[in-house]
Amino acid sequence: MILQVLQVNTFYGSSHILQDVSFSVNSGEVVSLLGRNGVGKTTTLRSIMGLTPPRSGSILFKNKEIIGKPPYEAAWAGLAYMPDDLRIFPDLTCEENLDIAAKLSRHTGYWNRERVEELFPVLRARRKQKGLNLSGGEKKMLSLGRALMANPELILLDEPSEGLAPLVVGSLIQVIQEIKEKNVTILLADQNLKFCRRVCNRGYIVEKGRIVLEETMEGIWSNEEVIKRYLVL
Amino acid sequence: MLQSIVHVCLAGLSAGMFIWLVASGLTLIFGVLRVLNFAHGSFYMLGAYFCYTFLRFMGENFWLGLLVGPLCVCAAGFAMERFFLRYVYHLALPYQLLLTFAFVLLFDDLVKIFWGAGSIGSPAAPGLSGSISVLGRNFPVYSLFIIGVGPLIAVAMWVFLERTWLGCIIRAASSDREMASAIGVRVPALYTGVFMFGTWLGAIGGGLAVPYVGLLTPGMGETIIIDAFVVAVIGGMGSLKGAFLGALVIGLLSSFGTRFIPTFDMFLTFILMAVILVWRPQGLFGEST
Numbered sequence: 001m002i003l004q005v006l007q008v009n010t011f012y013g014s015s016h017i018l019q020d021v022s023f024s025v026n027s028g029e030v031v032s033l034l035g036r037n038g039v040g041k042t043t044t045l046r047s048i049m050g051l052t053p054p055r056s057g058s059i060l061f062k063n064k065e066i067i068g069k070p071p072y073e074a075a076w077a078g079l080a081y082m083p084d085d086l087r088i089f090p091d092l093t094c095e096e097n098l099d100i101a102a103k104l105s106r107h108t109g110y111w112n113r114e115r116v117e118e119l120f121p122v123l124r125a126r127r128k129q130k131g132l133n134l135s136g137g138e139k140k141m142l143s144l145g146r147a148l149m150a151n152p153e154l155i156l157l158d159e160p161s162e163g164l165a166p167l168v169v170g171s172l173i174q175v176i177q178e179i180k181e182k183n184v185t186i187l188l189a190d191q192n193l194k195f196c197r198r199v200c201n202r203g204y205i206v207e208k209g210r211i212v213l214e215e216t217m218e219g220i221w222s223n224e225e226v227i228k229r230y231l232v233l
Numbered sequence: 234m235l236q237s238i239v240h241v242c243l244a245g246l247s248a249g250m251f252i253w254l255v256a257s258g259l260t261l262i263f264g265v266l267r268v269l270n271f272a273h274g275s276f277y278m279l280g281a282y283f284c285y286t287f288l289r290f291m292g293e294n295f296w297l298g299l300l301v302g303p304l305c306v307c308a309a310g311f312a313m314e315r316f317f318l319r320y321v322y323h324l325a326l327p328y329q330l331l332l333t334f335a336f337v338l339l340f341d342d343l344v345k346i347f348w349g350a351g352s353i354g355s356p357a358a359p360g361l362s363g364s365i366s367v368l369g370r371n372f373p374v375y376s377l378f379i380i381g382v383g384p385l386i387a388v389a390m391w392v393f394l395e396r397t398w399l400g401c402i403i404r405a406a407s408s409d410r411e412m413a414s415a416i417g418v419r420v421p422a423l424y425t426g427v428f429m430f431g432t433w434l435g436a437i438g439g440g441l442a443v444p445y446v447g448l449l450t451p452g453m454g455e456t457i458i459i460d461a462f463v464v465a466v467i468g469g470m471g472s473l474k475g476a477f478l479g480a481l482v483i484g485l486l487s488s489f490g491t492r493f494i495p496t497f498d499m500f501l502t503f504i505l506m507a508v509i510l511v512w513r514p515q516g517l518f519g520e521s522t
Binding site for chain 2: 049051070071072074075076080081083087089090091092096099100101103104105106146150
C-alpha cells in the first residue's frame with residue numbers, strides 16, 4: 001500500500017469539509033475519487049499534499065506519516081500534484097516550468113524533459129513560450145508533464161479530463177496508461193465516468209465530504225442505482 | 234544653459250540611483266513576499282551607519298566598510314523576517330504595515346542610542362573624491378561612480394533572476410507560492426533569503442550614500458523610503474523594471490524641480506504620482522488586477 005488515508009477531517013474556516021475520510025491506494029494502481037462538484041474531491045487531494053492541512057487523522061505515504069507536513073516535504077517524499085486549475089508558472093517558459101520541477105525533486109528515474117516532450121510533442125514546439133501564453137490544452141499537458149518531471153511515486157491528478165474534447169480524452173487515456181506502465185501510481189479525481197472506467201482499477205464515491213462507497217470501476221459502471229444517486233447531475 | 238541642464242541631469246541621475254537601490258529591495262521583497270516593508274528605509278540608514286562604523290574601525294577604508302557594513306544589516310533583516318514578519322504573512326496588509334512601521338521607530342531609536350541623536354560627518358571615498366570638469370564645470374567623481382553602479386546592480390539582478398536556477402525559483406514562488414511549495418520549494422527559507430537579499434540592497438544603498446550625503450542622521454531612512462514608495466507605485470508594485478525607470482524619473486524630476494522651480498520641488502513628485510495613479514492605477518509596469 002503506497003497511500004493510506006485514515007479518518008481525515010479537514011476544515012475551511014469553520015466549515016467541516018472532509019469528514020472521517022478513509023481510503024487507500026496500492027502501488028501501481030490507478031484509483032479515482034468520483035462524485036459531483038463540491039463534494040470534497042479537490043480538498044482530499046489538497047489535504048494529502050499538505051496544501052489544506054487536515055485538522056485530524058492520519059495520512060501514511062509509503063508507511064510514513066505526512067499529515068501536517070508542509071507541501072514541499074510531501075513533494076520531497078515522492079508526491080506530485082496536478083491541480084484542477086493547472087497552476088502553470090506564468091512568468092516561466094514552458095521549458096523552465098518543466099526543468100524547475102526536476103531540479104527541485106529529490107528523485108530520479110525514467111522521466112526527463114526529453115521523455116515528457118516525447119509524450120507531449122507540443123511542449124517541444126512551445127519550449128521558449130511563457131506559461132502565460134499557452135492555450136488551455138497546452139497548460140494541461142504542461143502541468144501533467146511538470147508533475148512527471150519530479151519522477152514521483154504517486155501522482156495526484158485533479159480533473160484531468162475536464163474541458164477536453166472527446167478526441168483529446170482518448171489520447172489522455174493513452175498517456176495515463178503509458179504513465180502507469182512506468183510504475184507511477186495515480187490517484188485522480190474526475191467526474192467523467194467513461195474516462196475513469198477506461199483508466200482506473202478502483203473508485204471511491206465521495207458525497208458531502210464522506211466516502212460512501214468503494215468499488216471496482218466495472219462495479220460502479222454497472223451499478224445504475226449508484227450512478228444515478230451520486231454521479232449524474 | 235546646456236552646461237546647466239547637463240549638470241542638473243547628472244545630479245538627478247545620481248540621486249535617482251540611490252532611490253533605485255532602496256526601491257529595488259523594496260520591490261523585490263514586495264514582489265516575492267507580498268509584504269510592504271516600511272522599515273526598508275531603516276536598512277538604508279543602518280547600512281550607512283554600519284558602513285561608517287566599520288570604516289572607522291578598519292583604518293578609514295571605505296571599501297571594506299562597504300563590504301562588511303551591509304552584511305551586518307542583513308543579520309538585522311534576518312531577525313526581522315524570521316522572528317516577526319513571518320507571523321503576520323497571513324494577516325491583512327494593515328497589520329503588516331503596522332509591524333514594519335514599529336520597526337522604523339525601533340531602528341531609529343537604536344541608532345540614536347548607539348550613534349547619538351546628532352548628525353555625523355562622513356568621509357569621502359578613497360580614490361573617488363574630488364571633481365572632474367564636465368562641460369567646463371566641476372562635477373563630483375563619486376556621483377559619476379554612483380551613476381555607473383546603479384545600472385550595474387540592475388543588470389546583475391536581471392541576470393540573477395532570469396538566468397540562474399535560484400532566480401527561476403524566485404520567479405516561480407513570486408507568482409504562485411502555493412504551487413511552488415507543492416513542487417518542492419521550501420518557501421519559508423526562500424522568503425528569509427529574499428528578505429535578506431532585499432535588506433542587503435537597501436543597506437548597500439545606505440553604505441554607498443555615506444560619502445555622498447556628507448551627514449548621517451537618524452531618520453535619514455524616512456526621506457528616502459518615501460521616494461522609494463513613490464517610485465514603486467509609479468513603476469508598478471513588484472516590477473523591478475518599473476522601479477528602475479521610476480527612480481530615474483523621480484531623480485531627474487526633483488533635480489530639475491530644485492533647480493528651476495524650488496518652491497514646487499516636492500509637489501512635482503507627488504503630482505506625477507497622482508497623475509500616474511489616475512491614468513494607470515497599476516503603475517507603468519504593474520500587472521492589472
